[in-house]
Amino acid sequence: KKLSIAVLCNGTAPDSTALANSIADEILGPFPEPPAAASAENLPIQQPERYVGLWKNERNKTATRFTLNNGELRAGATPVRAMPDGSMMIGSNKIVFINDSAGKPVSFDAITNGDSIRFTAEAEWQPSAADLAGFAGDWYSDDAEATVRFEAEGSNAFLSIKNSPRIALRPLYKDCFAGSGQIVWFDRDPSGKVVRMHIGEGRMRDMPFVRATRKDP
Known part of the structure; x- marks a missing residue:
């Protein structure tokens, strides 16, 4: 079965996405816990500091910040995990980094259920x-x-x-x-x-x- 939920607001203060999600939770929930990303072993990320910074989602222009927390690389609050094939995982999202000719990461593709979104490195900006x-x-x-x-x-x-x-x-x-x-x-x-x-x-x-x-x- 298919279900569509429309939330109409005549102002921007209400969070329409959160309202739609809460309605879906009430109608369809409770949902099972999502499966953990497959990982045969806890592999180290080589030179994790290379990935620290701001990454722009080219689809919707939002930004994700990669940080180091006690040596652990994180995307927002989510730990980034290395995979045996050289890719990484953020939750259930597979990410594949692309380097420039000097070996510096300049972009990555986030892949979920066959959908791929490109992220590119961006510098912090403090406008005058x-x-x-x-x-x-x-x-x-x-x-x-x-x-x-x-x-x-x-x-x-x-x-x-x-x-x-x-x-x-x-x-x-x-x-x-x-x-x-x-x-x-x-x-x-x-x-x-x-x-x-x-x-x-x-x-x-x-x-x-x-x-x-x-x-x-």
Whole structure:
């Protein structure tokens, strides 16, 4: 049998993904524990510090941070395990790193149930007040028929959406921010001018916005 769950909200404060998941849990649960990733032995990861840093999901622009905790490599809070074939596991996800000509990891593919998502290495970004000012202003979406406002207050950034609480944004990597479950990123033209904004949240991966030339109806 197939089941679809739709959650409709007229504001962004409710977590629609969490609500949908809780409804599914109530209807279909309890669920069995997922099987542990297969691993014949606890293999060491060679030079784990090579993988520490920020990795951008090229599908939805979110970022995963790899850290070392007492010598253990982690993706977020999840331990990374080495596998005999040279790949690694993050929970039930298989990851295969790709190195550049100097042997430095520059990307990896995360593979789950035949679906592969590319992640690329990104540098940490701390924009200046002048950087943030370049994004400030009203942005309009034809898809949503609505305008949102990017606000820059010194070194702080916010996203204002009508009838919703203002969202504080934190910088992830260059031209990309996150806050309250949303991801916000910008495109530039060849001259470096900011020309387009995108917002993603949950299953809405990419809603484009352009500089506003008109107000909401």
